[in-house]
Every structure is written in C-alpha cells, then in structure tokens.
Amino acid sequence: MAPAVEQFVLRWGDLGGQWGVNRSVAQIHALLYLAERPITAEDIADALGMARSNVSNSIRELLGWKLIRRVPVLGDRRDHYEAETDLWQMATRIAQGRKQREIDPAVAALRHVVDAAEDDPRVSRVARDRLRAMQGFVATLDDWYDQMLAVPPNKIMALIKLGSRVVNLLSFGRGKKGADKDGKD
Amino acid sequence: MAPAVEQFVLRWGDLGGQWGVNRSVAQIHALLYLAERPITAEDIADALGMARSNVSNSIRELLGWKLIRRVPVLGDRRDHYEAETDLWQMATRIAQGRKQREIDPAVAALRHVVDAAEDDPRVSRVARDRLRAMQGFVATLDDWYDQMLAVPPNKIMALIKLGSRVVNLLSFGRGKKGADKDGKD
DNA sequence: CAGTTATTTCTGCAGAAAGAGAAATCACTG
DNA sequence: CAGTGATTTCTCTTTCTGCAGAAATAACTG
Numbered sequence: 001m002a003p004a005v006e007q008f009v010l011r012w013g014d015l016g017g018q019w020g021v022n023r024s025v026a027q028i029h030a031l032l033y034l035a036e037r038p039i040t041a042e043d044i045a046d047a048l049g050m051a052r053s054n055v056s057n058s059i060r061e062l063l064g065w066k067l068i069r070r071v072p073v074l075g076d077r078r079d080h081y082e083a084e085t086d087l088w089q090m091a092t093r094i095a096q097g098r099k100q101r102e103i104d105p106a107v108a109a110l111r112h113v114v115d116a117a118e119d120d121p122r123v124s125r126v127a128r129d130r131l132r133a134m135q136g137f138v139a140t141l142d143d144w145y146d147q148m149l150a151v152p153p154n155k156i157m158a159l160i161k162l163g164s165r166v167v168n169l170l171s172f173g174r175g176k177k178g179a180d181k182d183g184k185d
Numbered sequence: 186m187a188p189a190v191e192q193f194v195l196r197w198g199d200l201g202g203q204w205g206v207n208r209s210v211a212q213i214h215a216l217l218y219l220a221e222r223p224i225t226a227e228d229i230a231d232a233l234g235m236a237r238s239n240v241s242n243s244i245r246e247l248l249g250w251k252l253i254r255r256v257p258v259l260g261d262r263r264d265h266y267e268a269e270t271d272l273w274q275m276a277t278r279i280a281q282g283r284k285q286r287e288i289d290p291a292v293a294a295l296r297h298v299v300d301a302a303e304d305d306p307r308v309s310r311v312a313r314d315r316l317r318a319m320q321g322f323v324a325t326l327d328d329w330y331d332q333m334l335a336v337p338p339n340k341i342m343a344l345i346k347l348g349s350r351v352v353n354l355l356s357f358g359r360g361k362k363g364a365d366k367d368g369k370d
Numbered sequence: 371c372a373g374t375t376a377t378t379t380c381t382g383c384a385g386a387a388a389g390a391g392a393a394a395t396c397a398c399t400g
Numbered sequence: 401c402a403g404t405g406a407t408t409t410c411t412c413t414t415t416c417t418g419c420a421g422a423a424a425t426a427a428c429t430g
Contacts, residue, residue, distance in 0.1 A: 002305050002308045003305065004298055008298045011291075020205070033319075036312070091322075091326075102203055102204070106200050109196045112192075113192050116189040126219075133270075137276075140345060141276075141345070143348070158355075161325075162355075163329055163332040164332035166355070167336055167340050170347075
C-alpha cells in the first residue's frame with residue numbers, strides 16, 4: 001500500500017475516533033473510498049491487519065450508514081464492497097445518522113425536562129425561563145437541520161458557495177452598518 | 186435541588202459525554218445555566234457531589250470556552266461564576282471551539298496527505314482524484330463555516346427561520362419541478 | 371508575616387470501550 | 401449432503417478516559 005494511502009487511512013481512522021465513530025470502521029471506509037475497484041472483506045482484513053470478524057462487524061455498520069454498498073463480481077462468489085464516492089451523499093448520510101442518534105434523543109430529553117419543570121413550584125422563575133429558552137432554541141435548530149437535509153445537494157452547494165453573501169442578497173441586508181458588500185461582514 | 190433541575194443537569198452532562206465534552210464540565214455548565222445568581226466553586230462541588238479540584242479544572246475549561254465567566258460579589262472574597270445565557274453566544278462559542286480543535290487539524294492533515302499523494306507514483310489515478318475531491322470538499326465546508334460564524338447572530342437567526350425557503354428566494358429556484366412553494370421541497 | 375482562599379499539578383483508581391480471535395451458525399452451491 | 405464463504409456471538413485482553421484526592425503553589429488581606 002502506498003504511503004500516502006496508508007497515511008490517509010490512519011488519519012481518517014483517527015478522525016473517526018474523535019467523532020465517535022470507531023477507528024476500525026473509519027479505516028475501512030477510508031480504504032474503500034480510495035479503492036479503484038470493489039474489494040472483499042478478506043482483502044480489507046489483510047490490508048489493514050485486523051481480524052476478519054472485526055471487518056465483518058465494521059462493514060455491517062458502514063452498510064447501516066449507507067456509506068458503502070455490496071456489489072457482486074462476476075465469477076467470484078465472495079462479497080465485494082465499494083464506497084459511496086459522492087461526497088455530498090456521504091456528508092448527508094453522516095449528518096442524518098448523527099442527528100437521529102444524538103440530536104433527536106437530546107431534543108426529546110429536553111422537552112421532557114421542560115415539562116417536568118412547568119409543574120414544579122420548587123423551580124425558580126429564572127430557571128424555568130431558561131429551560132424554555134433552551135428548548136425553543138434546540139427545537140428551532142432541529143427543524144432547520146431537517147429542512148436542510150431535504151434540500152437537494154446541488155442547491156446546498158450553491159448556497160455554500162455563496163457563503164455569507166447570502167445574507168446581503170436577502171432583504172434583511174438593511175442593517176445599521178451600510179457598506180459591507182464583500183462577504184466580509 | 187428541584188428534581189427538574191437535577192434532571193436537566195444529568196441529561197446535559199450525559200449529552201456532553203456523547204459530544205466529547207466531559208461529564209463534569211457539562212454538568213457544571215448546566216447548573217450555572219439555571220442558577221439565579223453567581224455561585225462559588227465550593228457551592229458547585231457541593232451541589233453536584235464532586236471533588237473541589239475537579240470543579241476547579243472544569244471551571245477552567247468552561248472559562249476557556251467562554252461559556253461561563255467570573256464575577257466578583259460584594260463583601261465576599263471568594264470567586265463566583267455565572268453562565269453565558271445568550272444561547273446564540275453559546276452556540277457560536279461551542280462551534281468555534283469545536284472547529285479549532287477538531288476540524289482545522291483534520292483539514293491540515295488532509296492537505297498534507299494530498300501533497301504526499303501528488304508526488305507518489307504508487308498512488309493510483311483514481312485514489313489521487315478522490316483525495317483531491319475530498320480535500321476540496323472539506324476546504325469548502327471549512328470556509329463556509331468560518332463565514333457563517335462571522336455573520337451576526339440575529340441575521341443567522343433570520344436565515345434559519347427561513348429554513349429551506351431560502352433556496353426558493355434565490356435565483357436558482359428555477360429547478361425542474363416548478364411548484365414547491367411551502368418549504369417542503 | 372501569618373492565615374485564608376484559589377488554582378494547579380500529579381498520581382492512582384475505576385469503569386467503559388475497543389479490538390481481537392475462537393467458535394457456532396447460517397446460506398448457498400455444485 | 402459435503403464444502404466453502406459469510407456472519408454472528410461471546411469472551412478476553414488491552415487501552416483510554418474521567419474523576420478524586422493529596423500536595424505544592426500562588427494571590428491576597430489584615
């Protein structure tokens with residue numbers, strides 16, 4: 001394996017660790033992302049020096065995230081895998097997964113807490129207000145997140161390319177300071 | 186401590202754990218967020234049942250993220266702390282912190298890997314292309330992130346309230362399907 | 371300068387998580 | 401039904417991380 005590829009695999013694996021994805025999973029994903037053609041589980045285990053079982057479990061997780069897919073290869077009974085290479089698809093799927101697994105439960109928990117606080121006279125007025133504020137805020141973000149995930153990738157890309165200029169293109173460019181016209185507000 | 190408050194502290198603490206913030210830090214933050222008035226490190230240790238030293242370290246971290254601040258109290262030599270209660274400030278500071286600590290290193294690492302790949306004949310054409318694509322993608326997102334953090338909170342809020350309708354308000358609403366006018370594309 | 375309060379650093383412990391490998395089970399093919 | 405590949409489950413080991421507490425240091429006050 002070329003040093004650069006190896007580096008990428010290692011870095012990506014490490015990165016995954018920081019983001020709550022386990023290292024093996026991230027490494028396998030990295031390897032498949034750079035692979036020219038579909039490869040088998042055994043090849044993966046071989047290339048990365050990890051146990052077959054570990055590869056099997058990790059593949060299962062990656063399939064769950066829809067970041068890789070199984071592809072049949074003529075004349076070979078073994079399963080081969082290839083990665084999703086459309087980066088927007090990738091990003092979207094990761095974002096969806098994280099939202100479902102982390103954000104949604106948080107929102108639910110928060111709602112529950114706020115409900116409990118409403119009925120409790122021992123909770124100060126200040127605390128109650130802050131809880132409500134937090135709940136509203138999170139709900140707003142959550143809603144936004146959903147909407148953005150529903151917008152087709154190419155349009156999102158256009159939005160991003162616009163960057164902060166989007167602010168000026170819309171009506172609320174009428175802020176106090178008049179002349180910040182170059183995306184640097 | 187009222188049950189609802191305790192619940193919030195616990196939930197928030199737990200949530201922090203999932204996001205790479207350690208539990209004590211998140212709990213202290215939750216407690217301060219709901220507090221009516223500035224409180225001392227000792228009170229915190231007391232309320233949450235953790236060691237003074239632990240509180241001291243956690244406070245230091247929270248100060249680093251600028252999520253809480255020190256405030257003097259008349260007639261009391263001890264230090265008191267209060268939380269930032271503006272949720273947009275909070276979100277912005279967390280986002281900035283995470284970017285600095287996680288995204289930026291990743292971008293740098295990726296750039297490094299791409300450079301290495303360019304000079305290496307052992308790296309296949311496909312792999313090289315994919316690395317470049319990844320690098321470009323991440324750089325774009327990184328740039329966007331920076332720009333958004335620079336936009337004042339109230340404008341961001343306006344954008345978010347618009348949600349996916351923002352797409353239609355801008356010129357590239359001329360997609361194939363004509364009539365999706367209610368934010369549900 | 372003595373006494374009090376805060377911070378900081380270091381060390382050790384405990385719990386959680388990750389990964390590896392063995393073995394059992396399942397599925398398919400000829 | 402024998403043989404091969406794949407998945408799944410279980411357990412063991414190892415590694416990490418969080419947290420507590422002790423001790424050293426620093427800052428301030430009367």
